[in-house]
Amino acid sequence: MGRTAFFVSDGTGITAETLGNSLLSQFEGIPFRRVTIPYIDTAEKAAAAVARINTATQEDGASAIVFDTIVNVDIRDAISRAQGYMVDVFATFLKPLEQQLGVESSYTVGKCHSINEFSRYHRRIESVNYALDNDDGGRQQQYDKADIILVGVSRCGKTPTCLYMALQFGVHAANYPLTMDDLVNPGLPDILMQHKKKIYGLTIDPFQLSAIRHERRANSQYSSLSQCELEVREAEKRFKAEGITFINTTTFSIEEIATRIMDDVGLDRRQL
């Protein structure tokens, strides 16, 4: 039972994977095996990919689904002769787009990621460094340069969200952990209130928080459910009292948390 899905590309395969996974996720009942084959840029590599697709089709007893974003015509032709169901992404959309735009497209391998590469790379590296320097309340004197400051209790998802925002969007994302030292006092720390407009709260279900903390420090006060409940309650109370927008991360992926925050505060996704 089950089917195999291939994501085949002459570049990284990220476009084929992203689109393909979105489409496959609409078919809940079917267990797909997923195989990404990037950098298919020679006839030899294409032949090897075809062999893998044919084997999967034979073993599954049903056509493999092949999402392909190959721009080179010869290699695309070779792949299309495999025993699989082809979802030819570029061919499907590029011809109509050429008509609409009134120009021919340049079938250049991996074009997508080579535009303006140095400045984009540079900006991302710089943003990752910023996130690392300003992780966990470090270097609060750099909050002037922050695009956003995520605030929440330990292990509620601040660091991965900041790093994702830096890598994906080139945003300067700092984060500040609310510890018991903060939560025994009323209100929020002065350093945060000085940058109140940039603050965004994260919260989490105490059960999940306890499970996550348990991985880090098993059977500790820190990971106990009562401690997690206390911290989450006190943090949320302060967000509400100060009118700070916050998001519950429990059921969201990192992409979703980051996207929702950017959307909420109107941060431009195209800093890169």
Place this chain on the structure above:
Amino acid sequence: MGRTAFFVSDGTGITAETLGNSLLSQFEGIPFRRVTIPYIDTAEKAAAAVARINTATQEDGASAIVFDTIVNVDIRDAISRAQGYMVDVFATFLKPLEQQLGVESSYTVGKCHSINEFSRYHRRIESVNYALDNDDGGRQQQYDKADIILVGVSRCGKTPTCLYMALQFGVHAANYPLTMDDLVNPGLPDILMQHKKKIYGLTIDPFQLSAIRHERRANSQYSSLSQCELEVREAEKRFKAEGITFINTTTFSIEEIATRIMDDVGLDRRQL
């Protein structure tokens, strides 16, 4: 002059953006303004999106290009009435896929990122923590748990690549900086040779390295071209002598570096 491209979604918009940018990058001559509108999940938000599309079309004097990955039929219909050229991603591919798979798709909003969410989230967080703990040569006793150990001179791209691998693929990626302390000795440090199979080298053009280091410490010995040339030459010499595969990061995006390394060493991209 120029055209506006919209990426419209009832989810994060990542699929629409990724596909749309890949397609637009095939049209080099045209300067596109790019606007992402995520979370269009009500009639009101759809109407606001339509208004933005219409305004762009009027201001550009040419149809906006609209990449849409909306699964809700009513909202998709509303968007399709905008004055723009619609690239309807799901409608184009889902119907043929339903036929091929012999089942109907579930038009569930944001389905893609909610599958198996907790374990995926958990694995990514754990991998990000691993990358942070094992950044810059930290905790070398954890190298047993590494899937890969990136080695190279300071500022050649190790940290962003490790973090990307952790976030995107859930891989345990450590990194070790080759400093002058290492490079005055012959060969590579013992700790690396003990894990030789997991080692992958990064190198970089000395001019670019100098520019990047200059941002961090201007006009220092550290950022001087002569120092960068020396370190890069000595690092590459050791990679070659020990038969360690390495990649020159100068002209690659972080996605490309990460993907090429994973492909080279045969690491599974689907750990999540």
